[in-house]
Amino acid sequence: IDEFPERLHHPKESELLFPRLRERCPELRATLDRLDADHGRGEVAIRELEHALLAYEVLGSQRRQAFVDALNRYVDGYLTHMGAEESEVLPAARAHLTEADWATLDAAFAANRDPLTGHEAEQTFQPLFQKILMSAPAPIGLG
Incomplete structure (x- = not known):
């Protein structure tokens, strides 16, 4: 959840896909702004989850509920984010992006490299x- 979405996938959405949709689908601007803000908070959310997991591993059962709560917050936020992408962004992309747009996006997403190993x-x-x-x-x- 750290390496792929935060370092590879989300930047491409924010830098390549969302600007095209903002230009062609002004009615989606609020949704795209919210999704971009989610991307900006992603690193913090992952660090919070890691800290809660570490506390649970080190301190044991007394920290279990805090970890479960952090995990549920992360999952709920992520599912809401993906739901908006599936229900609003992807249909708009299918309807409004050109073949050239898709070629650019396909090339960018296909060029993903693991940020740790290359x-x-x-x-x-x-x-x-x-x-x-x-x-x-x-x-x-x-x-």
């Missing part, structure tokens, strides 16, 4: 993606 992200993250896809409930996954 390897292609697909190679690094595909097994994890498959596990998440098979475990997550619909509409995110197949579990």
Whole structure:
């Protein structure tokens, strides 16, 4: 949740996809602004989750509920974010982006590299993606 979404995926949405949609779909500006703000808060949310997990690991059961609460906040926020992307952003993109836009986006997202190793992200993250896809409930996954 740290390396791929925060360092590879979200910057491309904010820098490449959202500006095109702001230009062509002014009615989506508030949604896109909210999603950009979510991207900006992502690093903080992940650090909070990591701290809660570390406290639980070190201090044990007395910190379990704090970790569960932090995890639930993160998951709820992320599902809300993805729900807006699925229900508003992607339909608008399908309707308003040109073939040239899609080619630019495809090339940018295909060029992802793992920020830690420099390897292609697909190679690094595909097994994890498959596990998440098979475990997550619909509409995110197949579990």
